[in-house]
Amino acid sequence: xxxxxxxxxxxxxxxxxxxxxxxxxxxxxxxxxxxxxxxxxxxxxxxxxxxxxxxxxxxxxxxxxxxxxxxxxxxxxxxxxxxxxxxxxxxxxxxxxxxxxxxxxxxxxxxxxxxxxxxxxxxxxxxxxxxxxxxxxxxxxxxxxxxxxxxxxxxxxxxxxxxxxxxxxxxxxxxxxxxxxxxxxxxxxxxxxxxxxxxxxxxxxxxxxxxxxxxxxxxxxxxxxxxxxxxxxxx
Numbered sequence: 287x288x289x290x291x292x293x294x295x296x297x298x299x300x301x302x303x304x305x306x307x308x309x310x311x312x313x314x315x316x317x318x319x320x321x322x323x324x325x326x327x328x329x330x331x332x333x334x335x336x337x338x339x340x341x342x343x344x345x346x347x348x349x350x351x352x353x354x355x356x357x358x359x360x361x362x363x364x365x366x367x368x369x370x371x372x373x374x375x376x377x378x379x380x381x382x383x384x385x386x387x388x389x390x391x392x393x394x395x396x397x398x399x400x401x402x403x404x405x406x407x408x409x410x411x412x413x414x415x416x417x418x419x420x421x422x423x424x425x426x427x428x429x430x431x432x433x434x435x436x437x438x439x440x441x442x443x444x445x446x447x448x449x450x451x452x453x454x455x456x457x458x459x460x461x462x463x464x465x466x467x468x469x470x471x472x473x474x475x476x477x478x479x480x481x482x483x484x485x486x487x488x489x490x491x492x493x494x495x496x497x498x499x500x501x502x503x504x505x506x507x508x509x510x511x512x513x514x515x516x517x518x519x520x521x
Contacts (some may be wrong), residue, residue: 300319303324304332304497304499306320307320307321308325308438309435309509310438311438312415312438312439312440312441314391314413318411318441322393323396324393325371325395325431328370328395328398329373329418335497335498335499336497337496338495338496339432339461339496339497340376340432341377342504343374343377343430343432343459344374344380344381345377345381345426346379346489346506347381347383347488348381349426350457350459350506351428353454354481354508355428355515358382359384360382361429362383362389362425362429363385363386363387363426364378364388364430365387365388365389365421365426365428365430365451366378366387366389366392366405366432367430368390368414368432368433368439368440369389369390369395369396369399369405369408370433371399372388372399372400372401372402372404373397374432375388375404375405375433376380376402376404379402379404381478382404383443385408386406387404387406387408388405388407388409389412389414390408390410391410391412391414393410393411394410395471397410398408403497414434414440414444414447415440415443417498418447418451422450422451422455423450423451423456424451424452424454424456425451425452425453426451426452426456427448427452427453427456428457429448429452429458430458431448431458431461432460435462435466435470436461436463436500442472442474442475442476444469444486445460445475445476445485445507446492448460449485449509450483452502454509454511455508456508456509457488457506457507457508458509459504459507460504460505461502461503462502463496463497464500464501464502464517466504467502478506482493484501484510485507485508485509486507486508486509487507488508489504489505489506490503490505490506
């Protein structure tokens with residue numbers, strides 16, 4: 287097998303693993319098991335498929351801070367929800383953010399993120415489909431979610447908890463793979479939260495670059511100055 291054939295085979299194997307990760311139906315046990323075996327090759331796999339979501343999400347966080355938040359980036363508290371191995375955190379740190387916390391379901395991925403040394407605190411075994419009971423309301427200026435709202439992972443209802451832990455006038459920045467946005471009723475959940483006064487969509491970049499095989503939508507939500515309590519039960 288020549289070098290080109292080897293590269294093609296590696297890319298095909300990487301895409302197969304990415305595809306398999308989308309078939310886990312948000313089940314915490316299955317997701318944790320899958321990512322335990324994927325941790326060591328994850329960055330190589332997504333890198334080979336042109337994964338640029340972390341850079342775009344971080345750049346949007348930088349634009350939001352410049353346009354709307356008066357404090358310096360070093361004083362902006364950010365939660366990287368679903369931080370994985372720390373790809374978004376590294377990009378945020380490159381842009382001058384320093385108060386970055388990370389959470390993820392996979393303990394093994396979190397350990398990789400911890401090794402980047404860009405996070406203030408990192409926690410594993412956090413299921414983003416469940417209430418984030420360890421986090422107080424209005425804890426963060428910006429919450430970023432990259433690769434979280436995707437097939438087989440976090441349901442749209444998880445956006446409510448992201449809103450709860452984000453400060454009034456703060457922001458959520460999220461990516462949604464197109465296939466997820468088209469099938470998971472994400473837009474309907476956004477409308478429900480907007481009608482309830484929990485968040486306000488302020489920007490949406492449609493069909494932006496994400497992976498070589500598929501684009502994504504990028505969303506920026508702002509929390510109202512006086513946010514409503516998200517009391518609706520999860521489905």
